[in-house]
Amino acid sequence: MLQRDLLDDAMRRALALAGRGPADDPNPQVGCVILDPEGRIVAEGWHRGAGSRHAEVDALGRVPEAWRSRPGELTAVVTLEPCNHVGRTGPCALALAEFGIGSVAFALDDPGDASAGGAESLRAAGADVLGGVLESEARALLGPWLARQRAGAAAASSATAPPAASPAAAPRPRVIAKWAQTLDGRAAAANGTSRWITGAEARADVHRRRAEADAILVGTGTLLADDPALTARAHDGELLVDPERQPVPVVVGRRPIPSGARVLRHPALAARGLEAPIRLRGDDLAADLAELARHGIRSVFVEGGPGIIGSLLARGLADEVLVYLAPALLGGPGLAIGDIGIDDISGIRRLDITETLPLGRDLLLRGRLPASSSDPPRYAERKRPADRMRPAERPRDPDHGHPADRPHPDPALIPATEEH
Ligand SMILES: NC(=O)C1=CN([C@@H]2O[C@H](COP(=O)(O)OP(=O)(O)OC[C@H]3O[C@@H](n4cnc5c(N)ncnc54)[C@H](OP(=O)(O)O)[C@@H]3O)[C@@H](O)[C@H]2O)C=CC1
Ligand SMILES: Nc1c(N[C@@H]2O[C@H](COP(=O)(O)O)[C@@H](O)[C@H]2O)[nH]c(=O)[nH]c1=O
Ligand SMILES: [Zn+2]
Structure with missing residues (x-):
């Protein structure tokens, strides 16, 4: 796992990206950045509202070709625990695992009964996973959505x-x-x-x-x-x-x-x-x-x-x-x-x-x-x-x-x- 200060910086960026999504949507605002082993951003994504691609999938889709053969060296930094359920879109935990991502850092646990468990699934697939990165900042962003849940x-x-x-x-x-x-x-x-x-x-x-x-x-x-x-x-x-x-x-x-x-x-x-x-x-x-x-x-x-x-x-x-x-x-x-x-x-x-x-x-x-x-x-x-x-x-x-x-x-x- 990358150093904490690199993860914090990336999470700030991911939170800013999350904020581009609709605040009053049934789905949470989520952002994701993907980092190389030096902590440099190689791809970014965010969720644009219910029914559209989740942030992780959006970011994975933008990973440059050169990195696709070395996915184990990459770290995904996401504002919410990757989802683990099949809804309008497939589970992001599976998408990250299938991509072969090396590490995943996230801010907030997913509060949904059905959608939680992504961290566990990713660990089971061999990824290095860390939760709680800038958790209170993410909680502040997602306060209204968490209250609705x-x-x-x-x-x-x-x-x-x-x-x-x-x-x-x-x-x-x-x-x-x-x-x-x-x-x-x-x-x-x-x-x-x-x-x-x-x-x-x-x-x-x-x-x-x-x-x-x-x-x-x-x-x-x-x-x-x-x-x-x-x-x-x-x-x-x-x-x-x-x-x-x-x-x-x-x-x-x-x-x-x-x-x-x-x-x-x-x-x-x-x-x-x-x-x-x-x-x-x-x-x-x-x-x-x-x-x-x-x-x-x-x-x-x-x-x-x-x-x-x-x-x-x-x-x-x-x-x-x-x-x-x-x-x-x-x-x-x-x-x-x-x-x-x-x-x-x-x-x-x-x-x-x-x-x-x-x-x-x-x-x-x-x-x-x-x-x-x-x-x-x-x-x-x-x-x-x-x-x-x-x-x-x-x-x-x-x-x-x-x-x-x-x-x-x-x-x-x-x-x-x-x-x-
Ligand atoms: N102006 C408008 O905006 C609208 C008008 N309409 C009009 O309304 C009329 C149809 O009304 P209505 O029959 O009440 O239509 P609904 O679509 O509300 O259908 C009622 C049926 O739903 C089933 N049902 C299952 N669970 C429940 C439940 N918990 N509570 C109530 N019903 C349940 C029952 O059928 P079952 O026996 O199959 O289980 C029940 O007979 C039509 O004339 C239509 O044109 C309809 C929609 C909008
Ligand atoms: N009559 C009525 C409505 N009726 C609703 O629209 C449905 C028809 O949908 P569709 O076939 O997709 O156009 C009908 O079954 C009922 O639910 N809606 C309205 O805005 N105004 C109207 O006057
Ligand atoms: Zn998802």
Whole structure:
């Protein structure tokens, strides 16, 4: 391992590079420099936000040809312990080990249950590993992100009972619940049609925000009523981001996805080697979200419908709401959100409004739900007749050859297809 003062200097540079990444991203800001045996920088990298290359992989990609035959002489200096899990990108610990890096110095341990363990993996692969280099400086940079991680873990565990029997103690992704409604709070007409309540500018804003999320989620009610594409695209249909950066579609509920559903052609599927959207049953949404987090999904854009959004709000599992308000009226039964477990006005949930944005004739109201995560769950998960069926009696999805009631996505559903 290089001398400590050389590592400290390199870590300062890595922290400066980390700061170039987005501060309010679901992913941490991470920087990486690669040093020669004299402590000179031969390559640099940083993380540009969820879905893009991690800092280590970015830096490895920039190592000059002359050093690629002598990787054991190089030292990677990273602000966060290299990740060890398969998420939207493959594990950096593996990328460094496969490169043949000689030494790795990092500042902060990775706090994620799923992503931690990179140092151990690297040692097992024969690298010289040192943690805690300028740890307090890195902690200062990543303070807001670390706080969000802790809040996510607390929300997941407080919203689930009994904790011991559930995987929900893991952090969950950031959940953004979005819907479009009329002034009288309707999200659909009486016959279930809802296209379109809002105008083109509002919908373009939705697509820009879809593009920022790791996953896009709907309930089976929305899937069957609307046959949504769930891509992030421009008005002419062109994708706003490449297929590998498109949000991965997730469908909650037991009913099967029809074989002709547009979501089966979602470009994120082929880009990640998936045959179908991730399926979640929805009986325990906190556990379902924790499962998504274990697959490296840090943010979920929930496109409805009213049933799923109501359940998320009732259980304190939505961090943010985006309400696109159209100056129109529908009346009737198509309320924008379902029961959220409030009987008395004292239970009213007030939002902190963080953005109001006119979009053509429509208006976006963006709000945070600050207290929701610590609220005790108020809403008993609904019991559906299917809950009482034996597994063999539950409907199967004929198109994908797996049970439609799969409790959690198969761990193989999100393979390491990117970057490495
Ligand atoms: N204006 C807007 O922004 C939007 C409007 N819509 C409209 O909403 C209507 C569909 O509403 P809705 O059926 O409520 O749609 P949802 O997408 O919320 O689907 C509800 C279904 O999800 C499944 N589910 C699984 N777990 C849960 C849970 N914990 N809580 C609630 N549901 C769960 C159930 O289906 P299963 O039996 O399969 O398990 C349930 O029937 C359509 O008319 C559509 O056009 C939809 C989206 C957005
Ligand atoms: N009706 C309605 C919305 N509906 C949402 O958009 C989904 C359709 O997605 P896609 O097929 O990808 O365009 C639909 O299933 C529902 O989730 N959104 C809005 O911004 N405004 C609207 O008026
Ligand atoms: Zn990584």
